[in-house]
Every structure is written in C-alpha cells, then in structure tokens.
Amino acid sequence: MTMTGRLRIVTVSAGLSKPSSTRLLADRLTEAAGRELAAGDRKADITVVELRDLAVDIANHLVTGFPAPALRDALAAVGGADGLIVVTPVFAASYSGLFKSFFDLVEPDALSGKPVLLAATGGTARHSLVVEHALRPLFSYLHALTLPTAVFAATDDWGTGADRHAGGLPARIERASGELARLLSGAPGTGHPSGAGTPEPAVAGQKGREGREAGELDDRDDTDEVVPFEQLLANVSANGR
Template identity: 70%
Template sequence: MRLVAVSAGLSTPSSTRLLADRLAESVGDELAARGAVVSVEVVGLRALAGDIANHLVTGFPPPRLAAAIGAVTGADGLVVVTPVFTASYSGLFKSFFDVIDPDALAGMPVLAAATGGTARHSLVLEHAVRPLFAYLRTTVVPTAVYAASADWGSAGDEYADGLPARIRRAGGELAALMADRPTRVEPADDVTALEQQLADLRFD
C-alpha cells in the first residue's frame, strides 16, 4: 500500500513536517499490524513552491512537481498537514491542491492535520481544511489533528487527549479506511487494449 504525507511547512526544522512524519509513522504501524506492506513518501511543498507558482501561470508542471502530483494521486491514502496562516491553511498548501485535477482525489482516504502557535486556531481544520477536501470528494477521517506549540510533549488532561493519543487515534482511522478500500485496477494501456481487441476478431 502507498501512503503519502503532504507537508506545507516552510521552516527547517518544521513542526509541520514533524507532525506529518509522526502521523505517517502511526498509519504505517497500524497497517503493518494488519499485515499490509506499506511504502511511505513525504512530499515537502517548501521545495516545490517555485514549481507550483510556475504551473499556476503556465498550466504545465515541471518534472519535480509532476512527480509529486503523481505520488499524491496514485496513493492509497493521504496525510495532509498545513501550518495555520491568518486563521486558515497556508497559500502554498492550497496552491498545491489547486494544481491537482479536482476529480483525481475522489474517494481518497485522507487524514487532515495542522500546526499553529496557539490552540485558538484549532478549528481551522473544521472550517477550512475539512471543507476543502470535502469539495475534492475525498473521505476525511473523523479525527483531525491540531498541534499547537504547547501540545508537543503534552500528555493531555482529564478533559482532552494529548497529542500522542490523537495521533494514534487518527492513524488508526486512516489505516482502517485504507485497509477497507477496494484495490484499484490500473487502466489498461491503450495499445495493449487495441491489440487485444484485434486478436479477438474472428474472420470467416
């Protein structure tokens, strides 16, 4: 199975990338426990910023961006993580999904997550990120993971789970969706399909 994590973190090191890695690891562990063989790829949008801008202007993706788009659209499940900018997802995050065909992610299992400096922005996942992926007709897991600066290393309290528990729960939900998703059949090559049709012809 192919799991792809998309990180829109801009700094190095990045808490957004760290959260993407932790979530991908959790999903991978859950799938491995189910007996699945999993490959994990992380797509860092920071390195693709110029390519994304060029694609928006020209309509043609440079090779690195085309490879990233292919990885995302060919995945069996996605982890998507954005930093919070002005109470919403980042422009880089949105621009990347703007250059993907709107129908290419239909039915894709998605785990949505975000990072920010304060817990006040935690609802960004519900009022911005989740609607974006609903528009793309993906299947977003119930647990969205928001990590504020204070959440790292926190075990939570009697009213709320800590970040590690939320990561485990969300990872389990995405793994379950991926495991239950029917295996996709790649379309036959056009030339091969034509050859088969000709071979099936019978002449008297």
C-alpha cells in the same frame, strides 16, 4: 487497490521552516499509520511531498500551466495514492497559501473517494477549528473521504505534559492514524469518513467523547417532526405576540 498488494500512502507537508513542527507532525502521523498497518499484516509504500521544496515550481505552474518534473511527480503521487495525510501550518486563520496552491493544481477527480487524514499546526489551540472550517470543506469539494478525527498541534502540545492524559497529542495521533489504517485495510470501526454528521476535531485539552464511545445513545431525536414556518407564524399570531 487490492487487499494483497502494498498500499500507497502519500504525506503532504506544507511547513516552511526547516525543521518545522508541521513536518514533525506529518512524520509522526505517517509513522503511526505505518505501525497500525503493520500490526494488521499490511505493508505500505510511503511518499512524503515537502511543498517547501516545490514552492517555485508551484508558482511557475500556476502562471504557465506547465509543471516541472519534480512537481509532476508529486502530483502523480498524490493522484495514485490509496490514502493521504495532509498537514498545513495555520496562516491568517486558514491553511497556508502554498498548501492551497498545490491542491489547486491537483486534477479535479484525482482525490475522489480517497481517504484523507487532515492535520494542522499553529501557535495556540485557538486556531484548532481551522481543520473544520477550512480544511474539511476544501477536501469535501475535491470529493475526498475526510476521516472523522482531525489532528491539530499547538506549540504547547509538543511539551512533555502532552503524554500525561488521554487527550494528549500522541493519543490523538494514534487515534487518527488508526482510523486511516483501518479504512485502508478494509476493517470496520472507522465511523463515517465522508464527514457525515458533525465530526469532532482532536485538539489540545479536548475531553473525550466517553459517553458515545462507551455505547451510550445520543440524546438528540432525529425523528422530531418539522413544524412548517406558516404554522409557527399562525401560533404566534394566535397568542397575540
């Protein structure tokens, strides 16, 4: 990727219905990232991979080892992208089988160092941690750079009330897409996209991290001395416990 060339963003949507809230979220994230890049005088070529249309090809490739032309093009687009936006519905407290099957076919090093915006949809905000306990480990295994902010959209998030507070879905979409755009354009302020530390999922009703964003220090002390287990055991024995 050069600083003067057009960026290539690939959005992967694993929604099964048509229309689907998964594809709707994918489109909103893609549009927001495009706006952010345009505001910084960067242009992007957008490719949307709709896994629903590739389901049979994915299954055939898994058992034969030979991709159909449409699937081959989709895998090549993912491998050649500068950044990815991936969105899956939540099935059985995890990503969908179709979503996982597609990324099982991606070459092991194809996503190495590639920025990935994680997103998911579900019926209730109780499923929001799927992006952290399922999606983030998957893309970390693939050596991708997962962005600090992940977006989860529950059914209630699509109502009009979502626009009324800073933690609403539109605000979370703008925040995550802004991180992707800044990272792709080389601008500072994206935090640690590799997922260092414990990233915070952007979910419905989430209170913002106003303190840290205002520059307040975390009250944890990373320099605390680690006490060996043997010493702790000796202290317990000395106290007669």
